[in-house]
Amino acid sequence: MCGIGGMLGEPDQAVLSRMNRLMKHRGPDGDGIFSDDNCGLAHTRLAILDLQGSPQPLYGPGKVAVVNGEFYNHLDLKDNSYQYTTNGDSEIVLSLYRGKGNASQHAEWISKLDGMFAFAIWANEQLILARDSMGIKPLMRTIVNDSLLFASEAKALRGHEEYIPAIDDLAMRARIAWEYPLDGTTLFRDVHQVRPGTVEVWEMRSGKPVMTSISTFEKQVVAPANSWDDPEGLLETFVESVKDRLMADVPVGIVLSGGLDSSLVCAVAREAAQRAEQPVPACWTVAESEDNPDWQAAELVASSLDLKHHQYILEEDSFNSRLPDLAWHGEDLDLTVLFFQPLFAKMAESVTVGLCGQGADELHAGYPRYRDLGSHATEIQSRLDDLNCDLSNLSGDEWWSKNHTPAAHCDSLQDFLQFELDHGQLSNFQLRLVDRHSMAHGLEVRVPFLGFRHRDASNKLPIDWRLPPSMEEKAALRKAADLTDLPSEIVRRPKLPAGRATSPRMIDAVLSELDSRVVDIAARHPSMEKALLKQPDIAIGLGLFEAMHILDAGRNRRNGDAATLLDEVIG
Numbered sequence: 001m002c003g004i005g006g007m008l009g010e011p012d013q014a015v016l017s018r019m020n021r022l023m024k025h026r027g028p029d030g031d032g033i034f035s036d037d038n039c040g041l042a043h044t045r046l047a048i049l050d051l052q053g054s055p056q057p058l059y060g061p062g063k064v065a066v067v068n069g070e071f072y073n074h075l076d077l078k079d080n081s082y083q084y085t086t087n088g089d090s091e092i093v094l095s096l097y098r099g100k101g102n103a104s105q106h107a108e109w110i111s112k113l114d115g116m117f118a119f120a121i122w123a124n125e126q127l128i129l130a131r132d133s134m135g136i137k138p139l140m141r142t143i144v145n146d147s148l149l150f151a152s153e154a155k156a157l158r159g160h161e162e163y164i165p166a167i168d169d170l171a172m173r174a175r176i177a178w179e180y181p182l183d184g185t186t187l188f189r190d191v192h193q194v195r196p197g198t199v200e201v202w203e204m205r206s207g208k209p210v211m212t213s214i215s216t217f218e219k220q221v222v223a224p225a226n227s228w229d230d231p232e233g234l235l236e237t238f239v240e241s242v243k244d245r246l247m248a249d250v251p252v253g254i255v256l257s258g259g260l261d262s263s264l265v266c267a268v269a270r271e272a273a274q275r276a277e278q279p280v281p282a283c284w285t286v287a288e289s290e291d292n293p294d295w296q297a298a299e300l301v302a303s304s305l306d307l308k309h310h311q312y313i314l315e316e317d318s319f320n321s322r323l324p325d326l327a328w329h330g331e332d333l334d335l336t337v338l339f340f341q342p343l344f345a346k347m348a349e350s351v352t353v354g355l356c357g358q359g360a361d362e363l364h365a366g367y368p369r370y371r372d373l374g375s376h377a378t379e380i381q382s383r384l385d386d387l388n389c390d391l392s393n394l395s396g397d398e399w400w401s402k403n404h405t406p407a408a409h410c411d412s413l414q415d416f417l418q419f420e421l422d423h424g425q426l427s428n429f430q431l432r433l434v435d436r437h438s439m440a441h442g443l444e445v446r447v448p449f450l451g452f453r454h455r456d457a458s459n460k461l462p463i464d465w466r467l468p469p470s471m472e473e474k475a476a477l478r479k480a481a482d483l484t485d486l487p488s489e490i491v492r493r494p495k496l497p498a499g500r501a502t503s504p505r506m507i508d509a510v511l512s513e514l515d516s517r518v519v520d521i522a523a524r525h526p527s528m529e530k531a532l533l534k535q536p537d538i539a540i541g542l543g544l545f546e547a548m549h550i551l552d553a554g555r556n557r558r559n560g561d562a563a564t565l566l567d568e569v570i571g
Helices: 013-022 092-096 103-110 154-159 169-178 231-244 260-276 293-305 318-330 340-348 360-364 373-386 413-423 425-439 452-459 475-481 504-523 529-534 536-549 562-570
Strands: 002-008 031-035 039-045 058-060 063-071 115-123 126-131 140-144 147-151 198-205 208-216 252-255 282-287 309-313 353-355 444-446
Touching: 002 013, 002 063, 002 115, 002 154, 013 031, 013 039, 013 154, 039 063, 039 115, 058 092, 063 092, 092 115, 103 126, 103 198, 103 208, 140 154, 147 154, 169 373, 169 529, 231 260, 231 452, 231 475, 252 260, 252 340, 260 293, 260 360, 260 475, 282 293, 282 340, 293 309, 309 340, 318 340, 318 425, 318 504, 318 536, 318 562, 340 425, 360 413, 360 425, 360 452, 360 475, 373 529, 413 425, 425 444, 504 529, 504 536, 504 562, 529 536, 536 562
Parallel strands: 252 282, 252 353, 282 309, 353 444
Antiparallel strands: 002 039, 002 147, 031 039, 058 063, 063 115, 115 126, 126 198, 140 147, 198 208
């Protein structure tokens, strides 16, 4: 796991070095840069496999690459036609690369990769950018003067002295309405994401970087079958996903919240570890008190499965002081997931890789909004009206659909599940949270629910086996979980909101402490003021986003607690 960055056009080693410094948290174990007349690549490394022998950039005959992520099938793809210089997994992209071509030709070999990844290859005067099919690993880009800049995180783009971060007004209003950034947008003007499951080819034309072709190598399709009765098969796909994600030369742990999804990771961990010939992972839990329901459920899971369990009570004053870190690393408006920072910090003291339960709710229809899409659509439209925001006729390569009004996507649960897979709920919210806040502490977190076997099986589940009219959500997954040693009260435990369930009192306390600043923050943004006043947590998040990323042209990471930083923003 790593941070990657680079420049196509007018590469500058000083810029590349600054990009690495801004992503050092992603790769504390080493860094490197490459540059020639037209392209530069940057890399910071978190060593997971081949700990001493796989520094990056990676070099092959006439080609060089930087890679972020893991390829779980790299051993299966290796053959004798390529002379490997490392024992890691990342070099597989250089061995599969078949020479200059358009994006559809590159998509043919990239489609063979099973993993979570973002990478760049420079060869034959082409820059190839690719991102895994679910968007687990980030990759974003912008153009400054005659240079294409790309990186794992938006903050790294500031390595170029002429890049000045600014808020993308339309993307911000869409994010406030939908609760996550849509499509390829970020909250930064002119900073766009490479689409999941996509490869882009860039070349220099007349002294300027130009995308010459783009192709999709994998697309997720929600395709419910007419019937289903195979809980054993569904569970087996998940065991195999967990087994694959135990691939490591470093210790691995499990994020355990006490909900069904993370508990199911724990439930299959022993079998998966035996298949992978790896140690059984321990699990980690944080909460605000020992009487917290998540804490108690996690204790029950760990004791029932005889897993080593690390538990930590959150410090009373930790949220106000940690909010700036949340804004800096998250690059968004998050507040209610504050527990991620102390959780991942504690895990990183003992392990370098974690497994989590993200992705299950999107595949198996676990969110409460799925039961009443009409009300959900009405709420989103009300916010759009408050924001004076029209999403019915969008244009630009950052928008993957022209129409993002709720009426266009909420007709049926199948359509809405497809929309959320395609347009940001996973890649821009859940997976972004896990990536940014784990990598903030040099911890790689993997997502077994999104393994190709399990997601393929889940995409074929009938809608009534995801959200039956008269039963709990995620019915098929619960039926599979019944086959494990999980206690029935965990298998039947209802969905609770992550973050608030873990630390409701502490979140309410910090929001109350900062609430007096909401009116002034909202007044700074007249087009958003009405909506921000109705969502005070989002207003506070926006204020912190400005403090950490926009003030002083984003040149310096600001210090101080949340209250101090918000006061700087509102003057």
